[in-house]
Amino acid sequence: MKAYYLIKNGSSDTAFELRDLKLNDPNDNEVMIETEVFGLNFADVMARLGYYKACPPLPTVIGYDVAGKIIKKGKNVTDLEIGQRVTALTRFGGYATHVNTNHHGVVPINDEIDAATATALATQYSTAYYAAEFSMSLQKGEHVLIQAAAGGVGTALIQLAKRRGCIVYGTAGSEEKLEYLKKQGVDYPINYLKHDFYEYIKKQRGEKSIDAVFDSIGGNYVKKGLKLLAPGGRLAMYGAAQIAGNSDKKSLYRQLKTLFSFGKYRPTQFFAQSQSLIGVNMLQIGDHKPNILKKCMTDVVKLYEKNEINPVVSKNFNANELAEAHNYLQKRKSTGKLAVKW
Numbered sequence: 399m400k401a402y403y404l405i406k407n408g409s410s411d412t413a414f415e416l417r418d419l420k421l422n423d424p425n426d427n428e429v430m431i432e433t434e435v436f437g438l439n440f441a442d443v444m445a446r447l448g449y450y451k452a453c454p455p456l457p458t459v460i461g462y463d464v465a466g467k468i469i470k471k472g473k474n475v476t477d478l479e480i481g482q483r484v485t486a487l488t489r490f491g492g493y494a495t496h497v498n499t500n501h502h503g504v505v506p507i508n509d510e511i512d513a514a515t516a517t518a519l520a521t522q523y524s525t526a527y528y529a530a531e532f533s534m535s536l537q538k539g540e541h542v543l544i545q546a547a548a549g550g551v552g553t554a555l556i557q558l559a560k561r562r563g564c565i566v567y568g569t570a571g572s573e574e575k576l577e578y579l580k581k582q583g584v585d586y587p588i589n590y591l592k593h594d595f596y597e598y599i600k601k602q603r604g605e606k607s608i609d610a611v612f613d614s615i616g617g618n619y620v621k622k623g624l625k626l627l628a629p630g631g632r633l634a635m636y637g638a639a640q641i642a643g644n645s646d647k648k649s650l651y652r653q654l655k656t657l658f659s660f661g662k663y664r665p666t667q668f669f670a671q672s673q674s675l676i677g678v679n680m681l682q683i684g685d686h687k688p689n690i691l692k693k694c695m696t697d698v699v700k701l702y703e704k705n706e707i708n709p710v711v712s713k714n715f716n717a718n719e720l721a722e723a724h725n726y727l728q729k730r731k732s733t734g735k736l737a738v739k740w
C-alpha cells in the first residue's frame with residue numbers, strides 16, 4: 399500500500415512524498431477501497447498552502463474522492479458488498495492506493511463509468527447537488543449566478559440549474575473558459591477578471607435581480623452578490639478561493655483582507671427582504687447528516703446514469719505527476735474535474 403503524503407506546506411514541487419501506507423482494518427462503519435483513481439479538489443490546494451483548518455497535522459494524506467473496489471468492510475456495513483466498484487467521498491486519505499472511509503460516503507457504480515468521471519460525482523457533484531437542491535431549492539425560471547462556473551463544482555451547478563429550468567449567469571477568469579461556459583449552456587458568461595460582475599448584471603437586469611448566488615470566492619464577491627439578490631433570494635457560500643491568491647506562500651494579510659472585504663450584515667436586512675445567506679460544508683454534512691450525504695451521492699449517480707448530468711474531466715494525470723496536477727489546478731488552468739491515476 400502506498401500514499402502521497404503531504405509533508406510540507408508550500409510549493410507542489412516539495413509538498414508531497416510517496417511513502418508506504420500502514421492502514422488498519424476498516425472500523426465497524428467503514429469499507430476499505432482499493433483505488434483506481436483519486437480526484438483533485440481545490441480544497442487540496444488550500445490544504446497544501448496551509449489554509450485549510452480541517453486538514454490533519456502533517457505529515458498526512460489528503461484527498462476527498464476516489465473510485466475503486468471494496469476489498470474489506472466493517473460489521474455494520476450492510477448496504478455495500480466486498481468486490482463492488484464504487485465512488486467515494488473520503489474525509490482525507492484519498493491520495494492513496496487504499497483508503498478506509500465511512501460507508502455513508504460510498505456509492506456503487508457500474509463498470510461502464512470511467513473512474514475519473516466517478517470521482518467528480520463523489521465530491522463536486524454531491525456538493526453542488528446539496529447546495530442546489532437542499533440549501534437553495536432552485537425553482538424553474540429563477541435567475542442564478544454561479545461564480546467560478548467553469549470549475550468542478552461550477553460545472554455541476556450549471557448542469558443542475560439548467561436541469562431545473564433556471565437562467566444562468568456564470569463567471570470565469572479567461573476567454574477559453576467563457577467558451578466552455580457557452581458550451582455548457584450558460585446564458586450570460588462573464589469574464590470576472592475583465593469586467594466587474596456586479597456592474598455587468600446590474601446593467602443587464604438591475605440591482606435586485608438575482609434569485610440565487612453560488613459563491614466559492616468569498617470576501618467582496620459575497621458582499622456584491624448579496625447586493626444583487628432579489629427579495630426571496632438566497633446566497634450559498636461554499637468556498638473562499640481568493641484567499642489562495644497566486645502565491646505558494648501563506649499570507650495572513652490576504653486572509654485578513656478577504657475576511658474584512660465580506661462586509662457587515664444585519665439579520666434584519668435578511669428578514670426585511672426575505673433573503674438568506676447559507677453556508678455549505680460537506681464535511682459537516684457527512685459528519686452530522688450522513689444519510690443526506692448518502693442521498694446526495696446516490697441521486698447524482700442516478701442522474702448520471704439517466705444522462706441528466708455530464709461531468710467533464712479536463713485532464714487525467716499519472717500519480718507521478720501529482721505536483722504538476724496541483725499546479726495546474728492552483729494556476730486556474732483546469733475546467734471541470736482533474737483526476738490522478740495510479
Ligand SMILES: NC(=O)c1ccc[n+]([C@@H]2O[C@H](COP(=O)([O-])OP(=O)(O)OC[C@H]3O[C@@H](n4cnc5c(N)ncnc54)[C@H](OP(=O)(O)O)[C@@H]3O)[C@@H](O)[C@H]2O)c1
Pocket residue numbers: 438439440441521522525546547548549550551552569570571572575614615636637638639640641642643644678679680681727728729730731732733734
Ligand atoms: N464547502 C464544501 O463542502 C466544498 C466542497 C467542494 C468544493 N468546495 C469549494 O468549491 C470551490 C470549487 O472547488 P473545485 O474543486 O471544483 O475547484 P475549481 O472550481 O475546479 O477550481 C477553482 C477555481 O476557482 C477560481 N479561482 C478564483 N480565485 C482563485 C484563486 N485565487 N486561485 C485559484 N483559483 C481561483 C478559478 O477559476 P477561474 O479561473 O475561472 O477564476 C479556479 O479554476 C473551491 O473554493 C472549493 O474549496 C467546497
